Amino acid sequence: MWQIKKLPFYIDLIFCLVLLPTMMTLLPIERWLINNSLFVYLLVSWLYIVYILNRHFIMPFMFAGKKRFWMAVSLILLTAVGTYLITRYQMEVPLHHMRRTRLLQHIPKIKLQQQAVWFLYVVVIAFSAAVGLLTQLYHQIMERQAVEFEKKKAELALYKAQINPHFLFNNLNTLYAMVVTGSPKTEDAFIQFINLMKYMYANNTKDKIPLHIEVEYIRQYIELQKYRIAENFDVHFSYVHDETGQMNIAPMILITFVENVFKHGVSSHKKGEAYITIRAEKGELLLATNNPLLNHPDSKASKGIGIENCKKRLDLLYPNRYSLFTGERNGKYAVTLSINLRQ
Numbered sequence: 156m157w158q159i160k161k162l163p164f165y166i167d168l169i170f171c172l173v174l175l176p177t178m179m180t181l182l183p184i185e186r187w188l189i190n191n192s193l194f195v196y197l198l199v200s201w202l203y204i205v206y207i208l209n210r211h212f213i214m215p216f217m218f219a220g221k222k223r224f225w226m227a228v229s230l231i232l233l234t235a236v237g238t239y240l241i242t243r244y245q246m247e248v249p250l251h252h253m254r255r256t257r258l259l260q261h262i263p264k265i266k267l268q269q270q271a272v273w274f275l276y277v278v279v280i281a282f283s284a285a286v287g288l289l290t291q292l293y294h295q296i297m298e299r300q301a302v303e304f305e306k307k308k309a310e311l312a313l314y315k316a317q318i319n320p321h322f323l324f325n326n327l328n329t330l331y332a333m334v335v336t337g338s339p340k341t342e343d344a345f346i347q348f349i350n351l352m353k354y355m356y357a358n359n360t361k362d363k364i365p366l367h368i369e370v371e372y373i374r375q376y377i378e379l380q381k382y383r384i385a386e387n388f389d390v391h392f393s394y395v396h397d398e399t400g401q402m403n404i405a406p407m408i409l410i411t412f413v414e415n416v417f418k419h420g421v422s423s424h425k426k427g428e429a430y431i432t433i434r435a436e437k438g439e440l441l442l443a444t445n446n447p448l449l450n451h452p453d454s455k456a457s458k459g460i461g462i463e464n465c466k467k468r469l470d471l472l473y474p475n476r477y478s479l480f481t482g483e484r485n486g487k488y489a490v491t492l493s494i495n496l497r498q
Contacts, residue, residue, distance in 0.1 A: 163290045167210065170282055171203060178275060194241075201241055202275055205234050206283045214287025218295075231280075238276045242269040326351065326376075329383045340382055347379045355407070363403035366435055366496070370394050373413055377431065380417045387426040390416070396435035402496045405472045409433075409442050411465040412481075412490045420446025420488055438497035444490040448483065469494075 179199070208230060216227035326348055333341045354372045358364050377392050384390070413431055420429050429446035462481065469477050476495040482488070 163286055163293075166286050167206075170286075171206065174282070175202060175206075175275075175279070178278065198241060198272060198275075201237060202279050205238075205276065206279045208234065209280055209283040210287050210290075214284060214291060217287075218291050234276075234280070238272060242272045326379065329380060332383050338382065344379055344382050347375055351375055351379065358406045361406055364406045365400075366402055366404045366440065367396070367400040369404055369406060369409060370396075370400070370433055370435075373410060373431075373433070376410065376413060380421075384417070384421045385424050385426065388421055389428045390421065390431065391428065392431045394433045394435075396433075397437070399435035399438055399440070399496065402435070402438065404440065404494070404496060405468065408465065408468060408472070409492070411461045412442060412444055412492060414461065415490070416444050416446045420444075420449055425449075435496075438495065440492075440494045440496055442490070442492040445484075445487050448486070448488050 213227045213230050216223040216230070330341070330344060330348060333344055338344075351372065354368075354375075358368070358372075374392060374394070377390060381390060416429050416431060421427070427447045427449075430444065432441075432443045434441040434443075466479065469479065473494055478491075478493045480489070480491040
């Protein structure tokens with residue numbers, strides 16, 4: 156990124172130190188230096204002034220409002236007038252002291268010098284305008300990306316802020332039920348809850364964390380939720396991985412779908428089974444859940460903020476890099492989420 160920002164500066168150096176001097180050598184510059192060195196020095200200085208003026212003032216003014224646009228047009232006209240005066244200097248001043256016969260002999264050379272000056276002027280204007288346009292385009296792209304980044308950052312912060320109360324509400328319900336029923340495992344459950352809270356506040360503000368840490372958090376969450384379900388209701392959790400387990404993922408991006416299993420797919424008094432599977436292989440993450448259709452509302456309004464927020468986070472964090480299915484499959488409620496972690 157730093158090198159891209161410096162690119163216009165490098166182009167300026169190349170043009171001023173290489174391209175423009177090379178074009179000057181195509182002209183009879185040595186003869187001009189002998190006959191009228193002041194004209195050569197004036198011309199070279201003027202071309203550099205025109206380049207810098209066009210690059211750093213005229214082109215930025217073109218995109219800075221109507222008032223500055225007309226200032227830019229005026230500056231272009233002034234550079235054209237200045238170039239015209241330079242050509243007239245060579246045509247008129249030395250010829251005041253010449254006889255008419257010698258004037259006719261010098262006219263072809265005078266026209267050649269005049270054309271050469273205008274040619275160099277047009278090249279300088281065109282090149283500096285092209286570089287200026289590219290620079291302005293780059294700045295506009297960077298500003299647009301900065302605005303989009305801040306917008307996405309604000310949206311993600313909002314979604315994370317909504318996830319925290321959702322997480323706390325579900326877990327506190329579990330602990331409350333254990334306290335009311337006088338479960339002997341309440342103390343262990345509180346310890347697990349504290350560990351989950353430590354994880355949440357240590358990692359929730361991070362952009363990415365290792366996948367295996369996120370999976371361990373999910374495993375502890377599942378163990379905590381098992382305290383509130385019937386003993387004859389089995390929740391099967393499996394995690395299969397290769398080196399993909401060391402890759403990074405956005406924190407708390409998977410937990411919503413796991414919470415959904417316990418919120419809508421398990422029972423505290425009925426027999427049943429639910430499956431939660433995570434596979435991390437070859438740079439791909441696959442989360443699959445499967446549970447009974449006990450309490451899955453159909454309307455989007457009744458699903459709460461959890462799933463919808465998670466989809467929005469996925470759209471922001473993994474655009475065109477994930478696929479998600481949620482719904483009924485073979486008489487069960489199923490979720491299949493696939494994320495490409497390699498990019």
